[in-house]
Amino acid sequence: MTGLLVIDMQVGLFEGAKRFDADGVVRRINDLARTVRAKDGVVVFIQHEDEGDFAHGAPGWQLLPALDSRPGDVYVRKTACDSFYRSDLDKVLRERKITKLLVTGCATDFCVDTTIRSAAGKDYEVVVVADGHTTADRPHLPAEKIIEHHNWMWAKLILPGRPVTVAKAEDLLREM
Numbered sequence: 001m002t003g004l005l006v007i008d009m010q011v012g013l014f015e016g017a018k019r020f021d022a023d024g025v026v027r028r029i030n031d032l033a034r035t036v037r038a039k040d041g042v043v044v045f046i047q048h049e050d051e052g053d054f055a056h057g058a059p060g061w062q063l064l065p066a067l068d069s070r071p072g073d074v075y076v077r078k079t080a081c082d083s084f085y086r087s088d089l090d091k092v093l094r095e096r097k098i099t100k101l102l103v104t105g106c107a108t109d110f111c112v113d114t115t116i117r118s119a120a121g122k123d124y125e126v127v128v129v130a131d132g133h134t135t136a137d138r139p140h141l142p143a144e145k146i147i148e149h150h151n152w153m154w155a156k157l158i159l160p161g162r163p164v165t166v167a168k169a170e171d172l173l174r175e176m
Contacts, residue, residue, distance in 0.1 A: 007105025012060020020143035104132035
């Protein structure tokens, strides 16, 4: 079964720092979510929390209002860049017999990257949505280049038997 992971697409992460192609990323995540649900897959919204601006229930902790989240979706709370670290994510996925993960979210170079590597290490079939994740410019590199670099790097990870796939949302939607 397929699960769509939507990592840290939260209000507080989109205030201030401009995220690359944020509206397009949200649109593609919503398109994927509709299709995954229609194919009896599971949409999993992962929300970072801490004791500050991202306290559970705080305005910054909330999902972006433009996201198509529904009561039947799964919601997982996390406290680290790795969405699996000390969270219920692995348990939730295994209980639902999810073996294939479509990965989307914010921020490419932190939580998305760490979660992808962790999922691959747990033997999930990982499919990165190449245009379904975003980040902000960093002092040394613009967001667009960070995204390009990570998509290239994930496609080159050495994982015998189960490499990470990187594909655009439109191609994945066509295949589903």
